[in-house]
Amino acid sequence: MGINIGIDLGGTNIRVAIINKNGMVEELLQEPTEVEKGHLHTIKKMVNMIHTISEGKKRIDGIGIGAPGPLDPKRGVILGPPNLPGWDEVYLVDEVSQHFSASVYLTNDANAAALAEATYGSGKGYESVYYVTVSTGVGGGLVVNGQVFQGAQGFAGEIGNMIVQRGGSQYSNLNKGALEGYASGTAIGKQAKELHDIEGGAEAVFDLVREGNEEAWQIVNDAVDYLAVGIANVTHVVNPDVFVIGGGVMNAGDLVWTPLREKVKGYVYEELVPYIxxxxxxxSGDAGVIGASLLTR
Structure with missing residues (x-):
């Protein structure tokens, strides 16, 4: 039996791992992405990492890659994601496939994490799982009966680009008023700086909330409210059995989770409240590589 490799390609780091049949990480390598050096440099680094981690193994059965969207999973092409500047129409699957006999697969990083959580994590045992990550950005993925629902062009689940404020501010190449521009860690830090000259990003804002700072609390409250709107919108369209929510912002614990649960209930049909x-x-951080490896099975 060969090995299954899962790769999490991020704007900051590349993580390459061998995942066993039980969804456990057996070996893992991590290197900086170095996006400023161009996509060819990053792809070469990724290929070298695959060679390194597979050295001495019988064979590679498959290579799965989770990467930031937008991307086309059917063609294996990266389509200019905000946190991979310069990656416009990059045929990632073709580039990596040149170096290995194993099949190579590509999906949105949020879809990869969604698949991992649905298979081995907090979504295990549910028929429909909607995964949301709230970190530097906001992403999402839908898994139904153990399969990622990617949509006709592979853009399903992109909750971060959902408009929650008509005519609102624009973040990166997303829609004006998109959820990511209001609920992400980046958005929280940006609002804190612009409105109250608070430095240090989202983490500093959460620290101030714990100290009783009213201005910081209002920023977090607004962000959570927008996130609740996004989750309620998905509820009315998809009605999943469970939302699994991760990402750095959610690590703030009850500062986010307690108001989020209450706010979502206020935005859905009364009949749905008991089922939220x-x-x-x-x-945690392994969902990306675990989910990417599942593409190969």
Missing amino acids: NLQPSSL
């Missing part, structure tokens, strides 16, 4: 099920992700 929001759960924290349980696979």
Whole structure:
């Protein structure tokens, strides 16, 4: 039996791992992405990492890659994501496939994490799982009966680009008023700086909330409210059994989770309130590589 490799390609780091049949990380390598050096440099580094981690193994059965969207999973092409500047129409699957006999697969990083959580994490045992990550950005993925629902062009689940404020501010190449521009860690830090000259990003804002700072509390409250609107919108369209929510912002604990659960209930049909099920992700930083490896099975 060969090995299954899962790769999490991020704007900051590349993580390459061997994942066993039980969804456990057996070996993992991490290197800086170095996006400023161009996509060819990063792809070469990724290929070298695959060679390194697979050295001495019988064979590679498959290579799965989770990467920031937008991307086309059917063609294996990266389509200019905000946190991979310069990656416009990059045929990632073709580039990596040149170096290995194993099949190579590509999906949105949020879809990869969604698949991992649905298979091994907090979504295990549910028929439909909607995963949301709230970190530097906001992403999402839908898994139904153990399969990622990617949509006709592979853009399904992109909750971060959902408009929650008509005519609102624009973040990166997303829609004006998109959820990511209001609920992400980046948005929280940006609002704090612009409105109250608070430095240090979202983490500093949460620290101030714990100290009783009213201005910081209002910023977080607004962000959570927008996130609740996004989750309620998905509820009315998809009605999943469970939302699994992860990402750095959610690590703030009860500062986010307690108001989020209450706010979502206020935005859905009264009949749905008893069925709203929001759960924290349980696979943490490994969800991306685990989910990417599942593409190969």
